[in-house]
Amino acid sequence: MFFYYLDLAWRSIKKTPFLSLLMILAISIGIGITITTLNIYKMASINPAGERSSQLFAVQLMSHDNDTWETINEQITYQDAINLSQSDVPVKQAAMFRTGLAVQTEDVNFSPILESVRVTGGDFFALFDVPFIYGRSWDKQVDEEGGYKVVISEDMNKEVFGGGDSVGKTLLLNRKPYQVVGVIENWNPSPKYYDVNNGAFNDSARVYVPFSLAPIEEYESWGNNQSWRHEDIRTYQDRLNSEMHWLQYWAELDTSAKQQEYQEWLGRYVEQQQQVGRFKRPDARGEIRDVAQWLNFNKVVSEDNKVLVGLSALFLVVCLVNMLGLLLAKFLKRAPEVGVRRAIGASRLQIFSQHLVEVGLIGFCGGALGLFWAWMALYFLSSKFDLEASLAQLDQSMWLIAPVIAVSAAIVAGIYPAWRICSTNPSVYLKSQ
C-alpha cells in the first residue's frame, strides 16, 4: 500500500506544482537554516576525546586569594604543576604549555620557520591517544633529567625532512639540536580541548618538546599568563617561582575509585600548601573536570551558537505552520475525491496514511533541498568569514538528521490536515449539484 500512496502523492505534487513547490520551499528553508546552525553548533560542541572523555581530567586549583578572581581558574602555576606530578594516583598525567621556536634543519638552505610548539611531558601522547607513525615518545628519564628530544607531526616531517622514518634525525630549535624520537599522525582534535585558552578551534602544534627542558631552555609562554597579584617577574626563575597561572594540567583517572582517590589526594595537597602559607582562601580546593565538563566550563560553544539554534528552531516552526495552512487548503480542495475513495471502501486510516505519505514525501523533498541550502550557506559563510574548516564542513550525520527532521516535522504539520480530511463525512461530497 505504501508504494500506492507514494505514487498518489507524487501525482498530487505534480498536479499542483506551484503549491507543492511553495511547501517544499518553505520546509527546505526552515531545514536549511536549522541544519546550518545545528551544524556549526554540533561541530563546535563535538567531544573530540570520544570514549576517553570520561577518563581524562583537567586539574584546576583555587590557589588565588580572596578579592582577586571570583572563580577557579583554568590554568595552574609551575610550582603546583611540579608538585602535582609527584602524585602516583593518575595512570598518566602531563603539564603543558604553548611556546614558539624557530625551526631549522642541518640543511643550511632551509630557511627558518617560526613554529608553535607544545612543551609537555612524555605521557602526553599516551594520555590523549595520539597515534605514532614512527618511533615513540621520549622516555621517563628525559622527563626527569631533561634531554633534547623532539616529537614532530607527519606534516612537519614532510616539510623539514621530506617524509619517511625520521627517527634519529636532528632538528634545530632556536639553533639547538634536538633528536627526533617520534613522528605522530597529523593529530588535530577540534575543539582543541587540552588547551582552549589559545583558541579552541585553531590547529594543534606540529612540534613537541619535553617539559623538563623549560627551566633550562626558558621557553617563552605563548599562552595566557594570568596573575592575580602583582609580582616582579624579571627572570625565568621568577616566573617558575611565581603565583602566575600559565600551565594546563591533565590526568588520566580510569575508574571512579581513582577519581575519588585523586580528589582526596588534591584535598591533602591543598591542606599541605596552606601550611606553607599558600591557598589562603577559605574555599581553596582542587577540582577535576572530565572533557565534557571541561568544554562546558570553558564555554567552548559560544552563546551565540545556542541563540542561533534556538531561533532557527522557532524559524522551522514558522515554516511548519505555513506548510500546515497550505496543506489544509490543498487537502480540503480534494475532499470530493476522498469522498469517492471512502465510498469505495477506503477506511479512515487508509485515507489518513495516504495523506501522511504525501506530507512525508513533501518533507523529504524539503529535507533534501534544505540540505543543499545548508551546504550553500556553510560554503558562503566559510568563504566570507574564513571559518575554520572543522566548523564549516557539513557533518556526515546531517545527511541523516536533515531528512529525519524534515520528514518528522512535515508529518507533525500534516497530522491535522490529514485528520481533517479523513474525518469529514464522505457523503457530503458525493452528491453532484
Next chain:
Amino acid sequence: MFQIKPILSMLMRNKSGPLLLLIQIILSVAIVANASFIIAERVGLIARESGIVESEVFDLTVYNFDESIIAHEQNLIDVEIIRNLDGVKAATSSSMTPLSGGGWSSNFSYGTSEEERKDTPNAALYYGDEQMLSTLGVKLIEGRNFYPDEVSSGGPELASLAIVSADFAKDTFGDEPAIGQVMYRGNIGDQPMKIIGVVERLQSAWVDYSNINRSVILNTELGSAFTRFLVRADESAIADLKEAIPAALHKEHPNRVVSGFTTITEHRNSSYRDHELMATVLSMMVVLLLLITSLGLAGMVMFNIERRTKQIGTRRALGAKKRDIVSFFLVENYLLCLVGGLLGGLIAVQLGQQLMTLYSLPKLELIYPIATVAGLLVLTTIAVILPAQKAAKISPATATRSV
C-alpha cells in the same frame, strides 16, 4: 465603511486558516524583532571607532632566536631600519596590536600613601616609543607626547611616563585633570609613572571587553627576543613592504624569523568575525522569514479567493466596486496582522527577556517589535494586493452561474 464586522464574523466562522496565519505572524514578529535587535546591537559594536587609521597600520613580529643577539639593542636598530624604508610614515615597537585579540592589560595603584591607596580600572597596556601616537594616528587632546630621549628599552619595569585614553582618564580621575597624576605598579611608591598626555580615543586588543576604550601607552620598549612592531605606511606601499621589511631585517641579521604583516583592518575583521557571522546569519533568517510569511499570506489569500469566487461575484453583482473587493481582503489581513503583531510583540518581549537572562544579551528595545509590525503591514499590503486585484477582476456573471 471597512466592513469590519462581517469580516470578523467570517474570520471567526472559518477558524483554522486565519488561526494558522495568526500563529505564523505572531512567531515571525517574535523572531524578527529579537533577531533584528541582535543584528543592530552587533552592527553597533562593529561600528565603534578605534581611533586608529586602521587601513594604514600593520603589525609584524620578529623572533631573534640567535642567543648572540641582545634583544633590547637589536630592537632599536630594527625599528630604525623599518622607519628608513620607502613608504613608511612611522613605526614603533609595541607590546600589542590593537583589535588583535591578544595583549597586555593591568591596573595601577594611585594616591598619596598606602593607606589612601586607590586602584585604577584595568587598562590595556601599549609599551612603545615616541612614534606610537603617529603610527596609530590617534589624536592627542591634552598634554604632550614622549620625547625621543624619554623612551627607554629593556622591559616593562623601565616605564616612567604614560599617555592615557580619555576614557581611562575619566573612569579613573573623574573630572580631575589626569595630566600630572602619578600611577604606581603594585604598592604606592613602586615604579611611579606620570601621566603626561591624554588621547581622544584608543581601543585595546579585545573587542568583547566592555571597556575597550581604556588604554595606557607607556614609554618603554620591552627588550624581548620576540618583538612586535607596528608600522604605518601608505596603503599602496604595504604590499611592497611585506617583501622589503623581511629583506632589510634579514640583511641586518639572518638568524631570525619575521612574520605577521596583518593590517589593523584585517585584525578587525577577524576579531569581529563572530559578531559579523551572527549578524549575517540572523539577517538571512529575517529576510527568509519575511519571505516565507508573505508567501504564506499570499497563498492564503489566493486560496480564499478561489473559495469565495462565487461570493465575490455575488458582491460584484450587488454593486461592489473593484476597490471594495481589494479593500475587503486588505482589511481582513490587516486585522490578522495587527492582532498577530500585538501578540507577537508581547511574545517578542518575553523571548527577549529569556535571552537576556539565559545569555549575555542586552534587553530588547521596544522599537524593534514596533518596527517589525510596521514592516509586516507593508509586506501584508504587497502580499494581499497582488492576488486581490485578480479577485477584483472576477466577473459579476459568476454569481448567476451554478457550480
Next chain:
Amino acid sequence: MLSMNNISKVFKTDLVETHALRDFNLEVNEGEFVAVTGPSGSGKTTFLNIAGLLEGFTHGDYFLDGVNISNLSDNKSAAIRNEKIGFIFQGFNLISDLNLAENVEVPLRYRGFNAKERKIRVERALEQVGLASRMKHLPTQLSGGQQQRVAIARALAGEPRFLLADEPTGNLDSLMARQVMELLEDINKAGTTIIMVTHDADLARRAQRNIQIVDGQVCDFTMYQGGQSEQKPLTIADAASVA
C-alpha cells in the same frame, strides 16, 4: 439481504432538528432490483447513505447480509463497503487524475489484491462495460455515458453483492441513459442486488419493485397514486405484496 427496522436519522443544529428518516422499515431480498423515488428532500439520499454505510443513524436496526451494522467500527464498515457494496453516482465521481484502469483499480487496492489479480479484474470489469480498449484514457476524454460505464465497472470490479445507484442516469441524455439502464439490468440478472434512487418514473417502472420515500418514510407507491390520504409505513408483508 438488506433489512432496516425502525431506522431514524435526526440532524441537529443549534436551531433546528430535522428528521431525515423516521421509523424507516425496508426489506430487500437477494437479487432484487429496487427503484426508490420520492420528492427532493424526502430522505432518499439519506437512505442511500445509510444503506451504503456512509452515514450512521440515530435509532433502529440495520442488517446487511446478516451483519448488524449498528456500531460498526470505521475499519469494518470500510471493509464491508469495499467487499459487498458498489456505488454508482449521478456525477460519476471518477478520480480525474487517474486513467480508467487506475480508477477501476482503486477498490481493489483497498481490498489488498496483488497486482496480477488486480489486472485480471480490471480488464474483466472494463470488458463488461465495453471499454476495455480505452484503459489508458483519462475520464475527461470520455463522454458522460462512457464515464458512467467506467464508474459501473469500478463498482463491479470488486464483485459486490449489492449495487447502490444514486440517479445513475441523471446527467445523461436519453440514449445513454438507456444504455446504462440496460447494463444495470444485465448486472442484476447476473445476480447482483441493485437499489437505485431516481426521480425518472419511466426508469423506475423498469425495476422489479418500486418504493417511494415521503417525509422520511417508505410509502406504497400504488397506494399513494390511488389517492388515499393516509400514508402508512410499508410493512414487510406489504412490501412483498407490492412486489
